[in-house]
Amino acid sequence: MVPLKFPNRLGQSVGSFLAAAVQLTSTPDPDANFASAEEQIELAARRGAELVGLPENFAFMGEDEQRLELAPSLAESCSSFLVTMARRYQVTLLGGGFPVPAGPGQTLNRAELVGTEGQLLARYDKIHLFDVDLPDGNTYRESATVQPGDQLPPVVDVPGLGRIGLSICYDVRFPELYRHLAQAGADVLFVPAAFTAFTGKDHWQVLLRARAIENTAYVVAPAQTGQHYGRRQSHGHALVIDPWGTVLADAGVSVSAAIAPIDPGHALRVRAQMPSLNHRRPALF
Secondary structure: OOOEEEEEOOOOEEEEEEEEEEOOOOOHHHHHHHHHHHHHHHHHOOOOEHHHHHOOOOOOOHHHHHHHHHHHHHHHHHHHHHHHHHHHOOEEEEEEEEEEOOOOOOOOEEEEEEOOOOEEEEEEEOOOOEEEOOOOOOEEHHHEEEEEOOHHHHHHHHOEEEEEEOHHHEEEEEEHHHHHHHHHHEEEEEOEOOOOOOHHHHHHHHHHHHHHHHHOOEEOOEEEEEEEOOOOEEEEEOOEOOOOOOOOOOOOOEEEEEEEEEEHHHHHHHHHHHHHHHHHHHOOO
């Protein structure tokens, strides 16, 4: 049976497909991290996923000093890894965040989306940096060693998969970024993350469901999980969420993937039933 196809927001014909939000426990060992990531990509591809996302920091989770030292080689190896994996498993693949040198003592936190032929489809440098003092006693100063990007995240039209918008982790707390992506026609919002265990238990799913609901778009949120190094722990629960805000798949806390269908027909029905984007009053704001 030939699957039904529906137009995306620009009118391109798109059928249903499976998306996978990969969940990893990355460590300071890049080789082990690449091996773990490939295992999950292969498993997702075997289950039929056509769109696969890796979480933020998929290649390295460790101390800032080591990240800065490894950044030149990691930037090259991460881009090469994404190209090789996308070609090998014939998936459109997001690398959800890896370090790229940006001057003395600084890196960018970069996501890249790669097509099935290994072509670079989109690139985004994280613009919102995680500088917080949490009630559990942990302090994070991402800006101490990471330079923010200076461009809004892109929306890229991927044949057969619709229009995909990029973001990274802490961005999820800034709804205006996702409204920008929705106005640019995004059907799927990627939110790769390494959400802390402390904030994740209260905020992770709530924020992701809100971004899906208010923009009537699918959310695919790859995640880090478990203990990485020292006191650094991540929440897990990689998710795929539909435009109504329903959680379609949840990876729990194990190394695995949340895999669920992206159905453009369902998205069109939700947008017709709840046309909130058409009711905006931007002239008043």
